[in-house]
Amino acid sequence: LCRLPLISVALVQGKAFGGGAELTTACDFRLMTPGSEIRFVHKHMGLVPGWGGAARLVRIVGSGAALQLLGGVARVDPERALRLGLSQETLPSSDETRALGEARAWLSQYTDGPTTVIRAVKKVVTAGRELPLEAALRTEKDIFGTVWGGPANLQALARRPKHK
Numbered sequence: 368l369c370r371l372p373l374i375s376v377a378l379v380q381g382k383a384f385g386g387g388a389e390l391t392t393a394c395d396f397r398l399m400t401p402g403s404e405i406r407f408v409h410k411h412m413g414l415v416p417g418w419g420g421a422a423r424l425v426r427i428v429g430s431g432a433a434l435q436l437l438g439g440v441a442r443v444d445p446e447r448a449l450r451l452g453l454s455q456e457t458l459p460s461s462d463e464t465r466a467l468g469e470a471r472a473w474l475s476q477y478t479d480g481p482t483t484v485i486r487a488v489k490k491v492v493t494a495g496r497e498l499p500l501e502a503a504l505r506t507e508k509d510i511f512g513t514v515w516g517g518p519a520n521l522q523a524l525a526r527r528p529k530h531k
Contacts, residue, residue, distance in 0.1 A: 368393040369423070370493060372486045374477050378470045379403045379454075380463060385412065389420025392427060395489075396477075397454045398470050399445040400461040405453065407437050426496070428453055481519035487511075 368375045368390075377383070377394040383405045391397050391405055399405075407424070409415050415437070416424075425433040428451045435441055448454035458469040478485060487510050494506035514520055 369395070372489055374474070374485065374489055376470060376474050378458075378466065379405060380461065380466055382406070384408050386418070386420075389416050389418050389423075391453075392420050392423035393418075395492075396474070397448070398473060399448055399454045399457050400466045401445065401457065401459075402461055403445060405443040405448060406440065408440055410438065410440050424453075483517060484514055484519050487514050 374396070375394040376396040376398060377391040379391060379397060379399045380403055382403070383391055385406075385408045388405045388407045397405075407416065407420070415421060421433065421437060424436065427433075428436070432451050436443065443451070443453060445454060445457035449457060456473060458466050458473070460466045460469055490510050491503075491507045494503040494510075497503075498506060
């Protein structure tokens with residue numbers, strides 16, 4: 368999920384425990400509904416995350432908080448998730464259908480626009496997260512070259528955008 372050429376979001380409704388908690392870390396964003404929780408219960412099962420969840424968790428919340436969540440099998444409610452940076456927002460509704468619509472509306476601020484540009488944004492962010500700095504800089508330069516002078520760039524220039 369984290370390397371797909373699209374922006375991904377985990378919508379946590381109810382409980383995301385163990386592998387479900389790990390899965391949330393593979394998404395670009397995490398949204399929660401009231402009453403939901405994320406919990407890394409691996410320790411109670413005599414395990415540690417095995418699908419990259421621990422490494423991604425450290426990058427998302429830092430090593431101290433990750434140690435607390437993994438070692439203490441801590442319950443992470445929406446408020447705590449926001450404080451830790453594990454979640455980007457708590458949606459107003461816990462109703463399944465309404466929450467899905469709210470999540471789509473929230474995500475649209477990042478996904479509306481030319482697909483080529485959105486994919487390029489995702490690629491430069493992924494490179495910045497995963498590659499050494501010099502390689503990430505080269506990747507960014509290369510990806511910039513694919514959108515500079517492209518249809519989306521030319522259309523934007525024709526509109527003469529004013530940045531406020």
